[in-house]
C-alpha cells in the first residue's frame with residue numbers, strides 16, 4: 582500500500598489513457614493513492630477540453646514547467662515505440678514514473694515490476710516473474726513462472742504467457758495471444774491478435790496465426 586497520495590498526470594487522453602484513469606479510481610477505492618490532475622496530450626485540439634471529468638492540461642511542454650517531485654507521469658499510450666519516444670523526451674525532466682497495479686490483480690511476492698509499468702484489472706502473475714519499465718499488461722492476462730518481460734512491452738487483453746517465456750524490449754502482443762513455454766519473442770516484434778507462438782520469434786517482425794508465422 583502506498584503511504585501517501587501522489588499527484589500524477591496521464592500522458593495520452595485517448596482510449597487507453599481514459600482506462601488508466603479508471604485504474605487509478607479503482608486503486609483509490611481500495612485506499613487513496615492517486616490524485617489525477619488531468620491528461621497531457623500531444624494533440625493541441627484536445628487542450629483545455631475535459632474527458633471523463635478531468636481536464637486536458639496541455640502538451641508535453643506543460644511538464645517542462647514542473648519541478649522534481651511535483652507530479653508523477655503515468656503513460657496512457659498503447660504503442661511501445663511511442664512510449665519509448667515519450668520516455669526519452671520526459672525522463673531528463675527528473676519527474677517520477679510510478680507503477681500502478683490494479684488492487685485486484687493477483688501475484689506472488691516474487692514478481693518485480695519496473696518504473697512506469699501499468700498492470701490493469703484481472704491479471705494473474707505467478708512467481709519469479711520480472712516485468713521491466715514502461716510496460717503495459719492489459720486486462721485479463723495470465724503470466725506464468727519465470728517469465729521475463731523487458732522494457733516498453735505492451736500486452737493486450739487476454740494473453741496467456743507460459744512459464745520461462747521471454748518478451749524482449751518493445752514487444753507488442755495483440756489480444757488473446759498465447760505463448761507456449763520457454764519461447765522468446767525478439768525485440769520490437771508484433772504478434773497479431775489470436776496468434777499462438779510455438780517457436781522463438783526473431784526481432785522486428787510481425788507474426789500472425791496458429792502457429793504464428795512471419796516473413797523475414
Ligand SMILES: CC(C)(COP(=O)(O)OP(=O)(O)OC[C@H]1O[C@@H](n2cnc3c(N)ncnc32)[C@H](O)[C@@H]1OP(=O)(O)O)[C@@H](O)C(=O)NCCC(=O)NCCS
Pocket residue numbers: 719737738754755756771772773774775776787788789790
Ligand atoms: C497483426 C497486425 C499488427 C497486422 O496489422 P497490419 O500490418 O495493419 O495488417 P493488415 O490489417 O493490413 O493485414 C495484413 C494481412 O494480415 C492478416 N491479419 C491481420 N491481422 C491478423 C491476425 N491477428 N491474425 C491473422 N491474420 C491477420 C489480414 O487479414 C491481412 O491478410 P491478407 O493480406 O490476406 O488480406 C494486426 O492485425 C493485429 O492483429 N494487431 C493487434 C491489435 C490488437 O489486438 N490490439 C489490442 C488493443 S487493446
